[in-house]
Each structure stands twice: as structure tokens, then as C-alpha cells.
Amino acid sequence: MSQEPVRTLYINGEWRSANGSGSFAVTDPSTTEIIGYASDGGRAETEEAIIAAQAALGPWSSTTAYERAAVLSKAHALLRERHEELAQLLSQEQGKPIRAARTEVTYAGDFLSWFAEEAKRIGGVTIPSARADQRFITMRQPVGVVAAITPWNYPISMITRKLAPALAAGCTAVLKPAAQTPLLAAATIRLFEDAGVPAGVLNMITSQRAAEVGDTLVESPIVRKLTFTGSTAIGKMLAAKAATTLKRVSVELGGHAPFIVMPDADPVRAAKGAALVKFLNTGQACISPNRIYVHRSLYETFLATLEQRVGALKVGKGTTEGVGIGPLIDNRATEKMESQVGDAREKGARVVIGGRRIAVDGLDGENFYAPTVLADVTPEMLISSEETFGPIAAVAPFDDEDEVIRLANDTEYGLAAYLYTNDLSTAIRVTERLKFGMVGVNDINPTSAAAPFGGVKASGLGREGGYEGIDEYLDTKLVGIAV
Known part of the structure; x- marks a missing residue:
């Protein structure tokens, strides 16, 4: 066990340890040697993160699309500055060959850049009415607090592929990264923090208690959207539990x-x-x-x-x-x-x-x-x-x-x-x-970040990337106006 307090939980703009200072070891799969420790968050910390995201939702969703785009663009610039550092950490923590790790970090940055621009393209439409004294318009508004659960095999690009459109749409989020790659997840969240994302807009729970954290997220009525990448079995289970509160769900699951x-x-x-x-x-x-x-x-x-x-x-x-x-x-x-x-x-x-x-x-x-x-x-x-x-x-x-x-x-499968x-x-x-x-x-x-990614059948629901990617985080509101 690490002697120093381990602070990889990010809640309401603060890096903190888990209640009771619980932590778990992170290993290099090449050697099985311990390369660091991560805070082992649970239900209580997850509930705190959800409350922080809810409190930040009003102010963040009220910012302009151009303000949100500027934050994402800054995060992209920081990623480019830290590119090699992130790639080396990815390779060490996950085992990915360094050339592929560098490619993934670049790919992660593509989502920041793409959705910075997509934020400015959120718009509604006008619809003809059968009545002469009526007009219809639609508004696109953020779905609310988002729960994002990401895998270990693409540990940085799957984070930005979910968080970038969520933030661009005006949502706030709670991230639960894979237990195998929490150190890279923390380094990724620091990009957003250093880019000026306000406290509470992004929160992260590192944990080796996936079921406890996941259940807390999907059972919460405050969380209005679940986005998950992982196995088909776990995706089906989470989607079923999310149905009890009628959450929006997008899941990218297994393939064959x-x-x-x-x-x-x-x-x-x-x-x-x-x-x-x-x-x-x-x-x-x-x-x-x-x-x-x-x-x-x-x-x-x-x-x-x-x-x-x-x-x-x-x-x-x-x-x-x-x-x-x-x-x-x-x-x-x-x-x-x-x-x-x-x-x-x-x-x-x-x-x-x-x-x-x-x-x-x-x-x-x-x-x-x-x-x-x-x-x-x-x-x-x-x-x-x-x-x-x-x-x-x-x-x-x-x-x-x-x-x-x-x-x-x-x-x-149908990916x-x-x-x-x-x-x-x-x-x-x-x-x-x-x-x-x-x-x-x-x-x-x-x-590509500019193209929709997703499958059919048991491979998932919804699409990530492209213009469809931001739709997953937006609700459509119809307004009827009598004139």
C-alpha cells in the first residue's frame, strides 16, 4: 500500500482520496510490476460526484457554444503539448506498443477538436403548421448529467470520445474509467481541468469496485444519460438497470x-x-x-x-x-x-x-x-x-x-x-x-472522429463521433407559438 495519500478521485474540482483512503495498485502488464496506485472510490464518493455534476449543470449549460468550444480547443492544445508523455503512460499502463499509443493519443485529440466545432453547430428547425396563426420551432438542449464508463483497451480516446461531445452539448459528467488504466484517466482529466473546465462539470471516480460504482450511476435519478463501452454482457446489464429511471443509453459493446x-x-x-x-x-x-x-x-x-x-x-x-x-x-x-x-x-x-x-x-x-x-x-x-x-x-x-x-x-454481434x-x-x-x-x-x-462509430444487434446502441455523436447528448424541445 502506498504511504502517501492517493488522490485520483476528481470531485467538484478537487483531487481527493477515497473515504478511508482506500487505494489499489496499478501494474505494468509487461512485468506485472506496480507502477502506481489509484484511489478506490465507492458508492459514497460516486453520489458526491453526481451531486457536484448536478450543481454545475445549470451554469455550464448556460454558457455559449463558443465558450464551450474554446475550452475543448484549449484541452486539445494541451494534449498536443503533452502528447509523448501521455503516450508513454498509456504504453506502460496498458501495454500498447508505443507507436500505436502515439496514434491513439492523436485520435483522442481529434475528438476534442471535432466536438469543439460541433458545439457551434447545435441548432433547431422551423416546421410549417396547418394553422395560419401558429409557428413551430425546435430547440436542442443538453440531456443533463452524464455517466460515462470507459474501457482499458483504448483508455484515452474512449474518454474524449464520450466527454468531448457531452461537454460540447452543455452536459456535465461523472467518469468511471477502467480499473486497469486509472493513471492515464487522471492525466486526461487534468487536460480538461487545465483548459478551464469549471468545478463540478467533470468528475471522476477511479475504482476497482466496478459494480458498486456502476450501479450507483445507473440507479441515480439525477443521471439522465449513460454512455458505456465494454463487454456485451455488462452493457446489457447496465442498460437494463438504466431502464428503471428511463435514462438515455448509448452502449458500444463487443464485436466478432x-x-x-x-x-x-x-x-x-x-x-x-x-x-x-x-x-x-x-x-x-x-x-x-x-x-x-x-x-x-x-x-x-x-x-x-x-x-x-x-x-x-x-x-x-x-x-x-x-x-x-x-x-x-x-x-x-x-x-x-x-x-x-x-x-x-x-x-x-x-x-x-x-x-x-x-x-x-x-x-x-x-x-x-x-x-x-x-x-x-x-x-x-x-x-x-x-x-x-x-x-x-x-x-x-x-x-x-x-x-x-x-x-x-x-x-x-454486428459492429x-x-x-x-x-x-x-x-x-x-x-x-x-x-x-x-x-x-x-x-x-x-x-x-474517424468525423464519422459515426457504432454497431447493430448485440454490438450496441447509438453512435459516437460524427455529427451523430453530439445528438446522443441532446434532447429536442418543440415550441408551438400562437401568433
Whole structure:
């Protein structure tokens, strides 16, 4: 236990410790060494944060859009100044390779910049009336106090993707970041604090008691909006509890993305794309392709290229330059890789490369898993139905379009899908038939702060980013005027 008071709770503009000074250790997943401590907030502190957000709502929502935009722009400028510092902390605390960490910090800044501008575009409309003596207009107003719960796999960009539109809309918020990455969350909140966000507008509860804090947020009648990114199981549970107070809900949940390589595609280009997106963030991304379907005529060429690309990936500590595969977040995640690969092997899959937990020279951590390619994967295998969230590429051949679309859509998830083809008609036809919220056509990164992000089915509700992103934090008020 740390000897000095740990102050990572941010309530009503003050950094403070948890009641009773409870705290928990934060570890580097590369080594499992303790790198810091975070305050372990609970129900009482969460209730204080909610009250602070409610008190700040009136004054903050009364500011002009230009004033709110200026604060977000200042936060973006500060992020750019602290870019490398934030990236290094992200890499150490979460294990993300430093190059990817730098990319994520930039992406986080994009949301600050985008929603600073979107704040100025909040407007209503006029609507014709059937009565000559009546006029209709609409107003867009902040929904109120927002509860934001963010994940560990993208620990800074998911914070700004939620808080930037909330603040731009005139809402106040209580953030509950993942217990694995509270130090980066605190550094992110300091950006807002130093940019001039008033006391109470933003509040944060770091905690390893996720259920206690989450229940307090969703059960509170003061909180009018829940935004959550995480597992489908937890998202469903939170949404059900939020229904008791009829909160607005947006949830971005799990994924099981198909990656389809049509017979007219370039198999080498497709394999290079698959290697880049599959092993991004060590495979710990909700849009990571879980099922790779390659037309049988291209199958062996695709596998050979994928094996070559995966074999060149360097495994190691995230903060080491040149590393492409960092550690998984914890031992439970690594055990899941072992389980999926073991199941696939037993049911006939071929391990092309990898397929085992590995040790990295000079590190004592046990969370490293070799980047893996499985061939001849079938629907009966666990990896075909269960989200992997790790560095395993599962590849299967297919023979015709109807077959691959049936396989691709055969999942409860509907977040992202990928399609490689050189034929425009095929691109349009297959995209229309895929039941997913986002489709990348010959594109492994169909995301941007300026574009809507989100899924269908069990992958979530609502959209983040784009002009739709700020709508999630606004209510529409109709005004009828007799003239």
C-alpha cells in the first residue's frame, strides 16, 4: 500500500482520496510490476460526484457554444503539448506498443477538436403548421448529467470520445474509467481541468469496485444519460438497470468482425491488410477481425503472405520502440487465448504460426502470447463464435458469395466487417447484405472522429463521433407559438 495519500478521485474540482483512503495498485502488464496506485472510490464518493455534476449543470449549460468550444480547443492544445508523455503512460499502463499509443493519443485529440466545432453547430428547425396563426420551432438542449464508463483497451480516446461531445452539448459528467488504466484517466482529466473546465462539470471516480460504482450511476435519478463501452454482457446489464429511471443509453459493446476476401481480390494486399488490423493493439480491439474468410482459389497465397507478415512482428514491452505486439492486459486474457487455440486444435484447425504463450527476454510478465495464425477454422470451433480479443487470426476458406455472407452474418454481434474486392458491384452488393454497423471496403480503418462509430444487434446502441455523436447528448424541445 502506498504511504502517501492517493488522490485520483476528481470531485467538484478537487483531487481527493477515497473515504478511508482506500487505494489499489496499478501494474505494468509487461512485468506485472506496480507502477502506481489509484484511489478506490465507492458508492459514497460516486453520489458526491453526481451531486457536484448536478450543481454545475445549470451554469455550464448556460454558457455559449463558443465558450464551450474554446475550452475543448484549449484541452486539445494541451494534449498536443503533452502528447509523448501521455503516450508513454498509456504504453506502460496498458501495454500498447508505443507507436500505436502515439496514434491513439492523436485520435483522442481529434475528438476534442471535432466536438469543439460541433458545439457551434447545435441548432433547431422551423416546421410549417396547418394553422395560419401558429409557428413551430425546435430547440436542442443538453440531456443533463452524464455517466460515462470507459474501457482499458483504448483508455484515452474512449474518454474524449464520450466527454468531448457531452461537454460540447452543455452536459456535465461523472467518469468511471477502467480499473486497469486509472493513471492515464487522471492525466486526461487534468487536460480538461487545465483548459478551464469549471468545478463540478467533470468528475471522476477511479475504482476497482466496478459494480458498486456502476450501479450507483445507473440507479441515480439525477443521471439522465449513460454512455458505456465494454463487454456485451455488462452493457446489457447496465442498460437494463438504466431502464428503471428511463435514462438515455448509448452502449458500444463487443464485436466478432468478419474479414472477407472475394475471388477477384489481390490476396497479397488483403493479407497485409488483415495482418495490420488483426494485430492492432495486440488484437485487443472491438473492431478486430475474428473470422477471416478467403475464397478457396486465393487461400494458400493469402495464408503464406499472412504467415510472413505475422512472423515479422516483434513481441515485447510496449514502451520499446519497434515492438508490434505487446502483452495482453492480464493472465485471464492469456488463458483465453490458450483455451481458444486448444479447442481449435482439437477440432482440426492447423496452427500455421504461433499458438503458445511465450516469454520475452528480460521481462518477468506472463501475459505475452505469440501472434498466431490458425488455418482451416470451422464454425464448430469456439473461436468462430466467441470474441477473441487477442493476437489470433482465424482463417477459413469459402466457395461462393451466399455461403460467406451466411457465415459472416451468423453472429449475435454486428459492429464491424471488412471486405476485399476489386469489383464495384461486388463491393456494393456484399456491403448491403452484411448486417454490421460499419464496413471497410479494401480499408482496414473505417473510423474517424468525423464519422459515426457504432454497431447493430448485440454490438450496441447509438453512435459516437460524427455529427451523430453530439445528438446522443441532446434532447429536442418543440415550441408551438400562437401568433
